[in-house]
Amino acid sequence: MKYFIKTFGCQMNEADSEKIAAVLEKKGYKLASKIELADLVIINSCSVRESAENRVFGLVNNLNKLKKPPHIILTGCMVGSAREERRRYSLSELKKKLPQVDEFKLIKELVNSLPPKRKKKTSALVPIMRGCDNFCSYCVVPYGRGKEESLPLEEILCEVERLVADGCREVILLGQNVNSYGNDKTGEAFADLLRKVHEIKGIKKVSFLTSNPWDLSDEIIEAMTLPKIDRYLHLPVQSGDDEILKKMNRPYKAKEYFALVKKIRKKIPDIKIGTDIIVGFPGESEKQFEKTVKLCQEVGFERAFIAKYSPREGTAAYHFKDDVLPAEKKRRWRILNDLIN
Secondary structure, eight states, X not given: OEEXXXXXXXXXXXXXXXXXXXXXXXXXXXXXXXXXGOSEEEEEEOOSSHHHHHHHHHHHHHHHTSSSOOEEEEEEHHHHHHHSSSOSSOHHHHHHHOXXXXXXXXXXXXOOSSOOOOSOSSEEEEEOEEOOOOOOTTOOHHXXXXXXXXXXXXXXXXXXXXXXXXXXXXXXXXXXXXXXXXXXXXXXXXXXXXXXXXXXXXXXXXXXXXXXXGGOXXXXXXXXXSTTBOSEEEOOOBOXXXXXXXXXXXXXXXXHHXXXXXXXXXXXXXXXXXXXXXXXXXTOOHHHHHHHHHHHHHHTOSEEEEEEOOOOTTSGGXXXXXXXXHHHHHHHHHHHHHHHO
């Protein structure tokens, strides 16, 4: 029996797919060279944007047209949004949209404690926490990924030590809100974890994704000065306008974000900063967009993932009027992409 895993979305999904692959191969499955040759196809889905879900619909439709359609299992955020404790829609609604899918599984139903089947020998994705409790008004992650839950510190350190013994030299620590690690527990904090991973012999580089501005404490910034910590920081700003940030439920103002960037650069002069930005959020005027452009010019981002706003069912912003025309969203996207990327 041959399998194929199609992964959409973030590095966390990539890490989950590596774990699923290990379980399947333990059961005797072999990796198919092409998705069309697989007996079993697992689709690890993303729900962050409408386009991501549309790609899943398209893939399932194409697989169903094959002469011998595979057994299809859907997992990831689309299933989480229907089966986790916080739900954006019902499982029956999802099944109606995807009748060709044979099984709808949560990630935790597909993985176990086996070491992941890693794509790279010297670099590894290491999840340290899952979920999100922030409820930004546009975001599906608190639904698709559930509540914040930090993995035990010792478990993470043992995993990194095992990786080093296996030849790994770089680890990328993952979490939906990586620098809020430990907030759901006592006696553990992200700065502590950074320092302890940094001390592990054999590790040459430590990176992490993704950070929230309001959780990036002075203690974390101090830990980031350690020599093995990557000099790239991904710090989503989303907008440069205070009113839009408030509507997004982002608990900071543009000037506070800029002050944080200056503090980081003063402490770590060679740091490079990337970001996420949404253009065309409901109600965003041209003047408000220009404030985002100005902030980007002042910060000088290394790179940016720029998204054209799309309404996500079940989120607070879904009830806002999506009043920025698609052509205008595209224009604003192009301006920022040309400026930053």
